[in-house]
Amino acid sequence: MLNQPLVIARKELVDHFRDSRSVASSALQALMGPAIILLVLLARGQSASAAPSGQPWPIMAAVFSLMATFTGAMAVSTDMIAGERERRSLLPLLVNARSRGHVIVGKWLAASMFAAGGLLISALAFGAVFLMWQMPLAPAVSLLSMGPALFALALFATALEILVSTLCRNTKEANTYLSMLVFGTMAVAMWLAFRPHAAESWWQVVPLVGHQRLLEIGFVGGGSTFVHAVVVAVQSALLTTITVALTVLVLIATCRLFRRDEAVYGA
Amino acid sequence: MIHVRQLSKSFGRVAAVRNLSFDVPDGVITGLLGANGAGKTTTLRMISGVMNPDAGVIRLTGAAAGDDPRDGRRRLGALLDHQGLYPRLTGREHLAYFGRLRGVSRRFLSERVEQVVVALGLTAIADHRVGGFSQGERMKVSLGCAIIHEPTHLLLDEPTNGLDVPAVRALRTWLKTRRTNGTCILFSSHVLSEIEALCDRVIIVTGGAAVAEGTLEEICRHAGRDRLEDAFVALTGGAEIPSC
Numbered sequence: 139m140l141n142q143p144l145v146i147a148r149k150e151l152v153d154h155f156r157d158s159r160s161v162a163s164s165a166l167q168a169l170m171g172p173a174i175i176l177l178v179l180l181a182r183g184q185s186a187s188a189a190p191s192g193q194p195w196p197i198m199a200a201v202f203s204l205m206a207t208f209t210g211a212m213a214v215s216t217d218m219i220a221g222e223r224e225r226r227s228l229l230p231l232l233v234n235a236r237s238r239g240h241v242i243v244g245k246w247l248a249a250s251m252f253a254a255g256g257l258l259i260s261a262l263a264f265g266a267v268f269l270m271w272q273m274p275l276a277p278a279v280s281l282l283s284m285g286p287a288l289f290a291l292a293l294f295a296t297a298l299e300i301l302v303s304t305l306c307r308n309t310k311e312a313n314t315y316l317s318m319l320v321f322g323t324m325a326v327a328m329w330l331a332f333r334p335h336a337a338e339s340w341w342q343v344v345p346l347v348g349h350q351r352l353l354e355i356g357f358v359g360g361g362s363t364f365v366h367a368v369v370v371a372v373q374s375a376l377l378t379t380i381t382v383a384l385t386v387l388v389l390i391a392t393c394r395l396f397r398r399d400e401a402v403y404g405a
Numbered sequence: 406m407i408h409v410r411q412l413s414k415s416f417g418r419v420a421a422v423r424n425l426s427f428d429v430p431d432g433v434i435t436g437l438l439g440a441n442g443a444g445k446t447t448t449l450r451m452i453s454g455v456m457n458p459d460a461g462v463i464r465l466t467g468a469a470a471g472d473d474p475r476d477g478r479r480r481l482g483a484l485l486d487h488q489g490l491y492p493r494l495t496g497r498e499h500l501a502y503f504g505r506l507r508g509v510s511r512r513f514l515s516e517r518v519e520q521v522v523v524a525l526g527l528t529a530i531a532d533h534r535v536g537g538f539s540q541g542e543r544m545k546v547s548l549g550c551a552i553i554h555e556p557t558h559l560l561l562d563e564p565t566n567g568l569d570v571p572a573v574r575a576l577r578t579w580l581k582t583r584r585t586n587g588t589c590i591l592f593s594s595h596v597l598s599e600i601e602a603l604c605d606r607v608i609i610v611t612g613g614a615a616v617a618e619g620t621l622e623e624i625c626r627h628a629g630r631d632r633l634e635d636a637f638v639a640l641t642g643g644a645e646i647p648s649c
Contacts, residue, residue, distance in 0.1 A: 233485060
């Protein structure tokens with residue numbers, strides 16, 4: 139059953155990895171956040187011991203990592219649906235694919251790898267910057283337990299981007315609306331900055347808000363107790379479940395949209 | 406065989422296809438002839454399953470395909486747009502990709518790709534990325550993608566658009582070979598000379614409806630004209646440009 143989506147995903151990965159300029163620009167976007175924080179730290183001339191906790195770095199690192207997840211797959215998601223429509227290669231694909239659901243799932247799988255890549259590059263670069271300044275990170279066990287939730291975020295972000303790309307008539311329109319999605323992640327961070335206590339309630343298991351909080355925990359460091367690790371693991375598990383469920387709903391909605399005739403020439 | 410009965414499709418208030426009925430026999434090249442906007446492309450898109458008709462029935466059958474319409478569609482190959490390729494993939498990768506999508510098994514895929522590469526004269530360029538291909542080369546790759554799974558039914562939407570003379574002749578020769586093999590071919594065009602050179606039967610559509618169907622001679626006789634061009638103008642009510 140998954141054979142055809144995997145064939146489509148493989149082709150998309152090969153095709154888009156050959157677009158070296160696009161891959162490089164996505165990687166640069168993912169490194170933009172760590173580079174900004176590095177430059178600020180350098181400008182302040184803080185010594186390792188003077189990089190105090192309570193500074194905005196963990197929040198900023200979390201925001202930039204969330205953004206990197208969305209920007210990682212943005213170019214690919216745009217090109218996969220709206221771009222294909224504009225290039226007129228969508229028509230032969232729809233003729234030859236067994237179902238439109240397979241097309242969406244295949245493209246989503248491939249684009250998710252780019253989103254996960256963006257998140258990974260950003261998080262690793264932040265980790266390197268933080269370690270250079272001897273700022274604490276969460277224990278390895280907690281960081282590992284966050285993995286599934288963060289990967290689910292990549293799946294969710296890509297599903298949203300594929301949905302938007304399906305609705306758009308051309309790449310220009312898709313770029314505009316997908317950029318708005320990235321601003322959406324910034325809005326979440328700003329909301330949390332003004333209402334820090336919100337993230338302590340059930341919001342912690344709401345996608346994006348929960349992910350922002352989870353990333354902050356990772357970048358704040360400390361919490362080396364067993365109880366803290368368990369709490370993080372439970373939050374991560376709940377967040378993963380809810381995010382995956384929402385991803386499935388978004389994909390179902392996209393498949394329904396994609397079955398309409400407008401999929402061929404734009405919604 | 407392709408059976409089309411009472412097919413209709415509208416886009417908003419515009420009726421693109423209206424109660425269109427025709428048959429496309431096996432081993433025959435059938436031309437779908439009409440002016441721009443006559444409904445040819447919409448009809449082919451509905452037959453290929455890319456668009457859903459508002460009303461009507463489409464059945465694809467054949468000796469090998471059986472009567473199951475899903476089976477028929479699996480045996481359908483369609484060249485609806487020969488511009489639609491992936492510039493970063495090679496010709497051979499295109500054929501392999503569409504072959505896998507069409508369910509050609511891995512074991513036979515490379516052999517089948519090689520057959521198509523040779524049959525369409527793509528050997529010299531098969532491993533080049535299609536981004537730099539000419540119109541004729543792109544058409545050949547698109548055609549290869551449409552036939553990689555050895556379809557028994559073939560839909561071609563204005564495949565000669567933008568092609569030079571050698572490419573058109575190569576396409577004609579290839580289509581005649583497929584006809585001999587019993588393939589059911591529906592060829593849409595608004596170029597009369599193309600239809601005359603290639604098609605055994607013609608369906609003339611105007612305003613989304615069929616106004617005549619038959620061999621070239623039958624169409625001319627039906628319209629009371631000697632030439633297909635005159636018959637086409639008479640049947641479609643095409644306005645002649647008045648002489649100054």
